[in-house]
Amino acid sequence: MNSSLLVWGASGSLFILGAAFLVLRRQLIAMIIGLELMINAANLNIVAYAARRGDAAGLAAAMLVIAAAAAEAVVGLSLILNLLREEGAAESDRIRELSG
């Protein structure tokens, strides 16, 4: 069985499902979940091809992507918590304005 095709299929499917989450769900937390799915799909592809080619730079890039994605999740969830405290709900169609 060709493992490259398997990884390709799994990561492509995860990316499509993450994009569907991001576009079709209303809750901001669900949208963050979709974003995490998409980042993981991309990372899976990077790691698979880096390991296959013996490319350490690809693995290092995947490590940095994990760190950046964790920071993104923290900031996103912190913004959502702030929105929950001020608006009482975290739905995408209820955000009408941004103020500094």
Added chain:
Amino acid sequence: MAATALAICGGCAVLFAAFALFQRTLYGSALCLLAVLLQVGAAYFLIGAPLLGLIQVLVYAGAVMVLLVVAVMSSPPQLNEPWAGGTAKWLAWLAVLAPAAELLSLLRAASGAPAALQRAPAALERQMAFLLFGPYAPLTEIAGLLVLVAALSILRESHE
């Protein structure tokens, strides 16, 4: 054998991602995401990057999931209509069927091909560490700074 395990991991990850899409409660979606993240970590092990698999489990399935569960606990329990529009649920079914068809066609194509799974040697991870703390050290510092700033932002948020 490893390719079969990889196929099971990938299939389970896609299955749980599809389950997550159709959960009415955010708790259900978060638990399905946890399953997906663990499957992706296991896939890293099988691909030949065990260190990244360990970091995936620690950072994603550990730290990020805790934050996600805290956010879910703070949010209202359930929405009457979680979908973005009237036809969104049908589009979501389409988003499940398209990857299923893709996976099936790829499995069919992959079954005849020779196994191409390669185990990365431990030297590869040593090389990665050398890159991260050698030529890529500024990038590593920036990523660390980013995580620190994010942690400070959530501390400030909880303080308020």
